[in-house]
Amino acid sequence: MSGKRTQWVPDQHGAWAMLTVPYAVGTFLGHPVWLHLPLFVCWLLAYATAFHLQQYVRLRRLSRNPRAAGRHVKPTAVFAGALAVLGVPLLVLRPWLLVAVAAALPCFAVNTLYAWRNRERALVNGLLAVFPACAVLLVALRLGGGTITEGVVPAALCFLYFAGTVLYVKTMIRERRNRRYLYGSIAYHAAALACAALLLPMAAVLFSCFLLRAAVLPGRRLRVRTVGMVELACSAGLLTLLLSFS
Incomplete structure (x- = not known):
């Protein structure tokens, strides 16, 4: 079954x-x-x-x-x-x-x-x-x-995070030996941090954590389950941050 x-x-x-x-x-x-x-x-x-x-x-x-x-x-x-x-x-x-x-x-x-x-x-x-x-x-x-206007910043922050996960997860699994993906992921997360800080200054701390995990965790041979748990924690952090809008 x-x-x-x-x-x-x-x-x-x-x-x-x-x-x-x-x-x-x-x-x-x-x-x-x-x-x-x-x-x-x-x-x-x-x-x-x-x-x-x-x-x-x-x-x-x-x-x-x-x-x-x-x-x-x-x-x-x-x-x-x-x-x-x-x-x-x-x-x-x-x-x-x-x-x-x-x-x-x-x-x-x-x-x-x-x-x-x-x-x-x-x-x-x-x-x-x-x-x-x-x-x-x-x-x-x-x-x-x-209104759509009220949702632009939260939607943009969601996109900055989830687009980053596409790159980051590749550096952890399918492209873990590809240095170009690693450097691209780090560069993206650095740019995402700058954009997030401009959109919502209080997001800088959380997006700094996203950048840190993108720079430090690749190459550490973490299990897929562990990678998933880290992303679950990051998603929960994003949810908590964005609900502070209300």
Whole structure:
């Protein structure tokens, strides 16, 4: 039973913080309403649908085993069906959400193209996925009666952090022997620290910690679980910082 469940749940564990932190910030910076709950479920269903669809597209092109792609058909259909059942009433109640959906489609299309080309781990592809994940903060904030202007700084800080994780995690796992990635990650985090300090001076301490971990931890042969726990702590710190806006 657990094996079947594993096949349904997307295995990109690092994505969950990116899906939840900006949404939570947008929800609680505004005024939480009951519609935030179904919208959050739709957000997760959209991610799961996109994940399985892109895996189907990738494996259908590359794998000689038809079952490899076929095992993603049912999850795609179930998640997409649930998304439609829950999402259509939301769009009827809040038609402006169509604008948010339309804005996310180009990123989804490019991510799907990268999946078709079997280049999901490409740096550009990872950075593109960060855009809608952080922009959902603005959607959640607007749903609670807030304004886009109020969410610009928190969304920008989310992007600065999560874009950095794309680089940092590569230096810890897939590109751990690539010095160019390491130097690029350190340079990015230094620039992100400067930008964050300009946007919100009190963010400088937290982003200094992000820079420190990007400079010190690569090369220390940490377990993947440990890398994940560090990122969980960093995400919790970001969430705490941004909720101080409220």
